[in-house]
Amino acid sequence: MNFLIVIGTFFAMEGATWLIHKYVMHGFLWVLHKDHHDHSSDGPVEKNDYFFIIFAVPTIALMYYGTIQGFNFYFYIALGIALYGMAYFFVHDIFIHQRLKILRNTQNPYLLAIRRAHKQHHKHTEKEEGECFGFLWVPVKYFKMYFNKNKS
Template sequence: MSIWIYILIGVITFFLMEGVAWFTHKYVMHGFLWNLHQDHHFPKHHKKNGFFEKNDWFFVIFAVPAMTFYILGSLYANTLLLSIAIGITLYGLAYFIFHEIVFHRRIKWLKGWKPTYVRSIILAHSMHHQHHSPENGECFGLLIFPYKYFIAELNKKR
């Protein structure tokens, strides 16, 4: 197969991961694994308990499928599996950058100008964090969010 097919598979996997993240966030993190995610909704909690929070276990949980695809893809010389692994990894990297660095500022090196799309993500995720219980949440995705937040940010510029 052409290299472009594998690149396309990686890109498709990247975008499909937003749906996986949304579903997992809404039904797992705000569901039966709320005990791991709960401290993430209370920022004072992780400041008093150090840099890491229980919610960080989800990075490990989400890394398992990518690692599995890397291992199987390498063992069986399967470029399709490696393409999927790369798509998952790139989504994880994007999620880490937007969620941990841009929004929560757990690593403080991104300051200053932010495009409307990034400010919209921040606004939508801010709305998500206004809920301190697993019920009645909103904005469970990260890179894709309700259009009303983009419009709100566009209107702020005027």
């Protein structure tokens, strides 16, 4: 049962990410997210990186409350959120934005589709008129771009 809580939370985070990205990061907290789109930061750390702390605090609190009297469902929810956060960090920061120069020449259609969707998102430098707010779930049109190339 605990495994299902972790997996269910991990996948539910995709919907939460879409909502938070569209309505919070491109909404009232645009002031923190803006430099991620317009590259106005003067160094390796952006204001956008504060979202790491904003999202980590409730996860840590859930882990804490989930271990006070043995492991309960709060801990497993937090574990699912933490795993999603790790996946986000590796795919978004390392793979897409190349904070570490790895997987630059991948030919994997799924990874290429994620990268393309993210580029579409970043073509908008203002908070309005955005698209592709999700993370792991990529619109089908981006898959088709790369899967059709590999079939010829």
